[in-house]
Amino acid sequence: AVTQKTIAEKATCTGVGLHSGAAAQLSLYPTRPGVGITFVRTDLPGAPEIPARRAALTSTRLATTLGRGVATVGTVEHLLAAVVALGVDNLRVEVDGPEIPVMDGSAQPFVALLREAGIFDQHVARREIRVRKPISVRDGDRVIRVSPAARLSVSYFVEYPHIAIGKQRIDALAIDGASFEREIARARTFGFLHEVEALWRGGLARGGNLDNTVVLDERRVLNQAGLRFPDEFVRHKVLDLLGDLALLGMPLLGHVEVERGGHALHQQLVERILATPEAWAIETSFAPLHSLAEEELSLAAIA
Numbered sequence: 001a002v003t004q005k006t007i008a009e010k011a012t013c014t015g016v017g018l019h020s021g022a023a024a025q026l027s028l029y030p031t032r033p034g035v036g037i038t039f040v041r042t043d044l045p046g047a048p049e050i051p052a053r054r055a056a057l058t059s060t061r062l063a064t065t066l067g068r069g070v071a072t073v074g075t076v077e078h079l080l081a082a083v084v085a086l087g088v089d090n091l092r093v094e095v096d097g098p099e100i101p102v103m104d105g106s107a108q109p110f111v112a113l114l115r116e117a118g119i120f121d122q123h124v125a126r127r128e129i130r131v132r133k134p135i136s137v138r139d140g141d142r143v144i145r146v147s148p149a150a151r152l153s154v155s156y157f158v159e160y161p162h163i164a165i166g167k168q169r170i171d172a173l174a175i176d177g178a179s180f181e182r183e184i185a186r187a188r189t190f191g192f193l194h195e196v197e198a199l200w201r202g203g204l205a206r207g208g209n210l211d212n213t214v215v216l217d218e219r220r221v222l223n224q225a226g227l228r229f230p231d232e233f234v235r236h237k238v239l240d241l242l243g244d245l246a247l248l249g250m251p252l253l254g255h256v257e258v259e260r261g262g263h264a265l266h267q268q269l270v271e272r273i274l275a276t277p278e279a280w281a282i283e284t285s286f287a288p289l290h291s292l293a294e295e296e297l298s299l300a301a302i303a
Contacts, residue, residue, distance in 0.1 A: 002284075004034070005090070005120060006032075011113045013025075013113055016207040017075060018063065018102035019208075022207075024097030025096050028091060028092070028094075028113065029093075030092075030117075031090045035092075037083060037089075037090070039073045041071045042095065052076065053249050054247040054270050064244055072098060073099065077246075078239065078240075079110045081110075082111045084245065085184070086111065088119065099207075102212045111181055129248060129280050129283075130253040130254070130280060131254030132148060132279055132281060133279040135272055135276055136272075143260075144256070145257050146256045147254060149254050149255040155169075155257040156170045156237050157260065158260060187232045188236060190236060191208065247267070248274070
């Protein structure tokens with residue numbers, strides 16, 4: 001049976017936000033089944049809680065930002081990618097600043113943090129969205145679609161007019177904890193020097209540097225140690241996608257294909273999926289469920 005999971009004990013790290021440049025402490029706590037992933041701004045009055053759901057999305061500019069009222073938390077996608085890939089369903093994420101620490105620009109530090117905390121089986125049926133019919137979104141030459149498949153897999157294509165990137169493709173990568181750690185988790189966020197300089201002038205990317213971002217000038221990668229993968233750029237896009245899909249609120253079973261994507265396109269797919277309930281079913285390891293109302297009744301019965 002596929003069951004819900006949380007972490008076994010608290011885990012903490014510190015770092016700076018990629019865009020705010022603000023130092024922040026991040027603490028992960030286990031929480032009960034059915035709660036999902038919740039961010040908590042501990043530095044604000046009342047410690048407001050922000051659910052990792054599409055309804056809480058406030059921005060996809062440069063990163064994925066969630067908010068509730070005046071409280072926001074930015075750059076959630078790298079942490080969420082690690083959480084989803086390692087199969088963690090329920091988690092309380094406390095942060096004392098406006099942005100999740102960027103660490104080294106990848107999801108690997110968050111994988112290590114989750115492994116350190118330990119993954120705890122909660123012995124309650126996991127809810128999953130199984131895609132029954134294809135769902136797609138097109139925006140010019142950008143396309144994203146999801147098709148029925150037995151498990152989550154990703155195909156991703158990027159194309160940049162830069163000699164160090166060009167065309168890169170990942171085909172039908174089955175996503176689980178092992179494949180994520182091996183193929184995706186270490187891929188870092190990237191940016192172009194002229195864009196980074198413009199962001200700095202605009203007061204953004206203040207925490208960005210060569211320790212946490214792959215930076216390219218007109219011709220080459222500026223990081224002294226070079227790339228972690230020859231195709232690190234498309235791998236990081238897969239990482240971002242997985243973090244963005246977390247806003248569905250439960251794991252997705254389907255094959256996701258993306259051409260020239262980014263946070264905005266990823267979130268358009270999340271929105272389209274949620275708006276097309278006839279194209280999918282909520283399943284547990286015990287029996288398929290076809291509506292959120294049935295799901296709530298089932299969870300009440302299990303609890």
